[in-house]
Amino acid sequence: MATTVSARIYSHHEKSDGTFNVKYVVYHKGERKFIDSPHFVSKRQITKDFEIKDKFVLRWLDEALDDCRVLISTINSRLDFFTCEELRDYLRDSNKDIDLIEFANSHIDYLKENDREPYSRTFRKIRNSLVDYFGRSHVSINEIHSNMLYMYERFLKAPRTISRINQLGRLVTTTEKGLSKGGLHAHMRDLRTLFNEAKRKFNNDELGIIRIKHYPFTKYKVGTPPATKVRSFDIEEVIQIRDSIVPKDTRVELARDMFMLSFYLCGTNAVDFYHASDANIKEGRFEYNRSKTQGRRQDEAFISIKIVEEAKPLLNKYLGKLSTRYGAYDYLDYALYKGMKGLREITGLDELTLYWARHTFGTLARNACRMSVDDIGEALNHIDNGHATTDIYLAKDWGIVDDVQHQVIELLNYRINDPQNVIDLNPEDSRKAMRIVSA
Known part of the structure; x- marks a missing residue:
């Protein structure tokens, strides 16, 4: 039977007010799928056989059905490759505007459902900044064009006041600094990733379905990232953090403790501590799957x-208490953000964040302990694309990780007082060391 589209009403679809929604019926490959129309009819507009008799409604339906038939004809020979459900979706959505905020929300939910919550927070930042920029919670993907991106870039670089709902459901207004060059590059790169994900979902080149017809990043270039700033402390500063006197049972104490715990355990991220429990302790070892790269x-x-x-x-x-104390990782992240602010005031270290523990561990392993890049990569649990094939055939030797860890922690027990013993690499070597830990 040929592919057809028609308009029908069904007795079991009667609403509480006595009206019926007109359905567009798509028949293809022996299956029927339905599309809700914007039209509702009452019993006096239909026959006893549930046929529509209102001429005004019929005229609107005929125009809509003609549009569907035109779309089907443009598919031409590719129609055989469509399932009935795909054809229904194509007819229903072909002229529907794509809401980028709505898509961002669905993409964030998808990442969370697939145990990639930390990565989802990247796109939450993109979504929130777009809402701030446009001043509304619905943004057409057609509004994301090269001219807008240049204006958006200026918006991101300037200080701005933002309002958010906190974990207690209260509206909190804060003033944010403009993004740095590195922060701006990462933000625009992530927006491009979100746009590409939308194209991947809504376009199908093989079937000739192109709902997103433009690509603003052809004209607007994200470019290359600026040189990575060295984000590490020397061993004396780590000792300063470890020995800092902080108020008990506060966010500042949490920040200090989590920094040192991350440093002791090879730069483990806070999200992995959050999800860990006693089950992750086995024979005196802390074992886990790194959330950031687990699915890759x-x-x-x-x-x-x-x-x-x-x-x-x-x-x-x-261990096992963070997820109880904080109902979601975002709440722990915020507590650490506030705690680190207090810890910076106590220590006088202006750029102290939890991630500096990971960078510091890797940089000290390279610069002070002279460990190899490959061994540091093992300790930091990195993807090694260059050795990916070889690694399939090699059993893991956790003794390598233990050796890197031992060498770095030993620095805490040996203050370097003799200037001749201080290892100070030139800036280029420091940048190389930072590239080891930046993944």
């Missing part, structure tokens, strides 16, 4: 780290 690696980003003596009291203090 054959080994599921698994790592096994020795629990050194320095880390034991902190693990006992926080």
